[in-house]
Amino acid sequence: xxxxxxxxxxxxxxxxxxxxxxxxxxxxxxxxxxxxxxxxxxxxxxxxxxxxxxxxxxxxxxxxxxxxxxxxxxxxxxxxxxxxxxxxxxxxxxxxxxxxxxxxxxxxxxxxxxxxxxxxxxxxxxxxxxxxxxxxxxxxxxxxxxxxxxxxxxxxxxxxxxxxxxxxxxxxxxxxxxxxxxxxxxxxxxxxxxxxxxxxxxxxxxxxxxxxxxxxxxxxxxxxxxxxxxxxxxxxxxxxxxxxxxxxxxxxxxxxxxxxxxxxxxxxxxxxxxxxxxxxxxxxxxxxxxxxxxxxxxxx
Amino acid sequence: xxxxxxxxxxxxxxxxxxxxxxxxxxxxxxxxxxxxxxxxxxxxxxxxxxxxxxxxxxxxxxxxxxxxxxxxxxxxxxxxxxxxxxxxxxxxxxxxxxxxxxxxxxxxxxxxxxxxxxxxxxxxxxxxxxxxxxxxxxxxxxxxxxxxxxxxxxxxxxxxxxxxxxxxxxxxxxxxxxxxxxxxxxxxxxxxxxxxxxxxxxxxxxxxxxxxxxxxxxxxxxxxxxxxxxxxxxxxxxxxxxxxxxxxxxxxxxxxxxxxxxxxxxxxxxxxxxxxxxxxxxxxxxxxxxxxxxxxxxxxxxxxxxxxxxxxxxxxxxxxxxxxxxxxxxxxxxxxxxxxxxxxxxxxxxxxxxxxxxxxxxxxxxxxxx
Numbered sequence: 305x306x307x308x309x310x311x312x313x314x315x316x317x318x319x320x321x322x323x324x325x326x327x328x329x330x331x332x333x334x335x336x337x338x339x340x341x342x343x344x345x346x347x348x349x350x351x352x353x354x355x356x357x358x359x360x361x362x363x364x365x366x367x368x369x370x371x372x373x374x375x376x377x378x379x380x381x382x383x384x385x386x387x388x389x390x391x392x393x394x395x396x397x398x399x400x401x402x403x404x405x406x407x408x409x410x411x412x413x414x415x416x417x418x419x420x421x422x423x424x425x426x427x428x429x430x431x432x433x434x435x436x437x438x439x440x441x442x443x444x445x446x447x448x449x450x451x452x453x454x455x456x457x458x459x460x461x462x463x464x465x466x467x468x469x470x471x472x473x474x475x476x477x478x479x480x481x482x483x484x485x486x487x488x489x490x491x492x493x494x495x496x497x498x499x500x501x502x503x504x505x506x507x508x509x510x511x512x513x514x515x516x517x518x519x520x521x522x523x524x525x526x527x528x529x530x531x532x533x534x535x536x537x538x539x540x541x542x543x544x545x546x547x548x549x550x551x552x553x554x555x556x557x558x559x560x561x562x563x564x565x566x567x568x569x570x571x572x573x574x575x576x577x578x579x580x581x582x583x584x585x586x587x588x589x590x591x592x593x594x595x596x597x598x599x600x601x602x603x604x
Numbered sequence: 605x606x607x608x609x610x611x612x613x614x615x616x617x618x619x620x621x622x623x624x625x626x627x628x629x630x631x632x633x634x635x636x637x638x639x640x641x642x643x644x645x646x647x648x649x650x651x652x653x654x655x656x657x658x659x660x661x662x663x664x665x666x667x668x669x670x671x672x673x674x675x676x677x678x679x680x681x682x683x684x685x686x687x688x689x690x691x692x693x694x695x696x697x698x699x700x701x702x703x704x705x706x707x708x709x710x711x712x713x714x715x716x717x718x719x720x721x722x723x724x725x726x727x728x729x730x731x732x733x734x735x736x737x738x739x740x741x742x743x744x745x746x747x748x749x750x751x752x753x754x755x756x757x758x759x760x761x762x763x764x765x766x767x768x769x770x771x772x773x774x775x776x777x778x779x780x781x782x783x784x785x786x787x788x789x790x791x792x793x794x795x796x797x798x799x800x801x802x803x804x805x806x807x808x809x810x811x812x813x814x815x816x817x818x819x820x821x822x823x824x825x826x827x828x829x830x831x832x833x834x835x836x837x838x839x840x841x842x843x844x845x846x847x848x849x850x851x852x853x854x855x856x857x858x859x860x861x862x863x864x865x866x867x868x869x870x871x872x873x874x875x876x877x878x879x880x881x882x883x884x885x886x887x888x889x890x891x892x893x894x895x896x897x898x899x900x901x902x903x904x905x906x907x908x909x910x911x912x913x914x915x916x917x918x919x920x921x922x923x924x925x926x927x928x929x930x931x932x933x934x935x936x937x938x939x940x941x942x943x944x945x946x947x948x949x950x951x952x953x954x955x956x957x958x959x960x961x962x963x964x965x966x967x968x969x970x971x972x973x974x
Contacts (some may be wrong), residue, residue: 309680337778337781376955377819388894390779431921435646435649436653438649438650439646439649439650439653439654441899442646442650442898442899442902442942442944442947442948442951443650443654443902443947444902444903444906444944444947445902445903445906446903446904446906446907446909446941447905447906447924447939447940448940449906449937449939449944450909450924450928451661451936451940452661454928454931454933454936455661455662455668455669455933462681487919531787532787534683534911535787536787536789536906536907536909539789539910540909540910540925540928542928554655554793563793563796563797563801563914564801565801566801566802567799569801569802570799572793573797573798576794577785579790580785580786580790583785583786583787584781584782584784584785584786586786587781587784587785588781591781
């Protein structure tokens with residue numbers, strides 16, 4: 305949502321986005337778990353996108369130091385080729401978070417556009433879209449993703465994000481549709497309709513700005529879903545990525561049988577912990593968002 | 605814009621003639637709108653769409669498994685193109701010489717007879733028998749885990765809502781958020797590397813497999829105990845992975861229900877708190893969760909592909925993993941179809957259970973707005 309879509313504010317000393325950001329942080333600071341989640345997200349974003357600029361990418365390891373346990377030299381130990389695990393953790397978040405962001409963006413976009421158009425147009429188009437969404441919600445998502453990835457073989461992270469987006473939009477689309485169905489009864493939508501402002505105008509200028517909080521929450525939820533699914537696909541070896549990636553570390557650990565070596569504990573545990581903490585930050589943050597946007601109670 | 609506004613719809617409804625014949629038509633429409641009929645149609649549509657998409661994915665996509673198999677068979681020159689083509693087609697139970705639409709029809713026909721082709725790797729083994737050998741183990745472990753997590757989670761959620769903003773509520777809610785944030789396959793992996801390998805509290809190598817080698821199936825205490833021993837870890841993972849969802853869902857549904865007028869009315873009538881909690885609040889709060897059971901089962905089965913691999917538990921997930929690494933496309937396709945079928949049936953059962961629990965739904969005329 306751009307700032308232009310926001311309702312016009314009166315005389316203010318600060319620009320509106322800055323002011324709402326401050327207000328948001330103030331509300332967030334009253335919710336300790338939400339604040340922890342927010343800090344976690346900021347931490348992981350900087351770890352994934354800023355830290356690699358300062359930490360050199362270590363390509364080869366020291367073969368005399370295989371599966372070292374944590375020490376001052378290697379804070380998280382080393383892997384099967386003697387490479388520093390901490391270095392891989394720093395380098396390995398970029399791809400995962402990028403795929404999650406792209407997937408969340410695509411699914412949210414598709415779901416919101418389809419959901420609002422479906423509710424506004426109605427009729428057979430609406431019925432057909434709802435039926436498709438219902439079907440997508442019934443089939444076990446990960447199994448379908450596994451079969452599709454095995455057939456389609458996504459080779460770069462954009463392709464992976466596209467595959468992940470294929471299934472992700474259905475749940476949000478149904479909820480957006482339900483929301484729009486209630487919003488479209490409002491006077492200002494009726495007014496826009498009677499002025500014949502067109503579907504695009506009504507969707508983007510009248511309805512979506514009123515669903516901002518909703519869309520933000522589902523964007524974050526879509527990220528957690530994308531992380532869950534892509535990590536599973538990469539661990540299964542279905543996405544032939546190269547380079548450094550937390551899930552890829554687990555794939556290599558598995559092919560090396562490292563799960564069953566006591567000394568490899570930190571090599572296996574570090575990427576798991578990174579992914580779990582990232583997911584946890586997102587979930588805690590989204591819980592606080594629901595609280596903030598809907599003070600009466602947390603809706604399910 | 606040809607949008608039908610609610611106002612238009614009202615006009616159409618008013619213009620609807622009320623002759624006896626039209627009344628009967630509306631009566632039939634009433635059955636059609638019945639949730640059970642809708643659930644059946646949805647179930648059928650889901651299976652139909654999944655079947656269709658799988659057919660076109662394996663048949664028409666560039667680099668599809670049939671072409672790959674033909675290439676593979678003709679590569680060493682021992683087989684002519686025609687022979688290879690026939691063999692690849694028979695492995696998928698598709699006759700490639702007919703037009704695509706006829707192929708599709710015979711594919712669906714074969715499917716209806718339980719014939720979904722033969723494994724690429726274990727030559728001559730029908731896919732159906734492979735899937736049926738592994739599916740019960742997954743359904744058993746997922747089902748048991750969900751049953752426990754649903755009943756305990758609903759109870760804890762109700763408890764948290766009744767003790768809102770106390771310490772126990774905060775612990776339950778935060779705990780629920782934390783475990784629902786952990787991917788289910790990581791719970792399994794953490795059990796293996798922490799409790800199994802690092803601490804050695806759990807004999808993970810002995811617990812591998814669906815049963816111990818040489819165990820005779822039967823209704824003997826030894827066999828049942830053995831099955832439970834081997835299923836204990838997958839069941840615990842499915843239990844833990846879904847518990848948080850039920851706690852949080854039940855808590856917020858209960859808080860919603862507590863503010864309803866009928867609860868106040870029941871209080872005013874002097875009903876006991878216990879009765880209000882079970883018959884009024886709990887019963888209404890649990891309804892929306894019942895519909896989520898089948899979706900949650902679908903998510904759990906999806907996670908089973910990694911969970912069963914970490915525990916070496918011979919269910920659908922482990923078999924699918926093997927099929928994926930061996931590029932055994934007919935088996936992959938068969939597992940996808942059978943798992944979808946199971947989830948669709950679970951969905952149907954949840955819908956029926958829902959209409960049983962909610963008296964408003966069973967009534968003719970369809971009180972729900974859908």
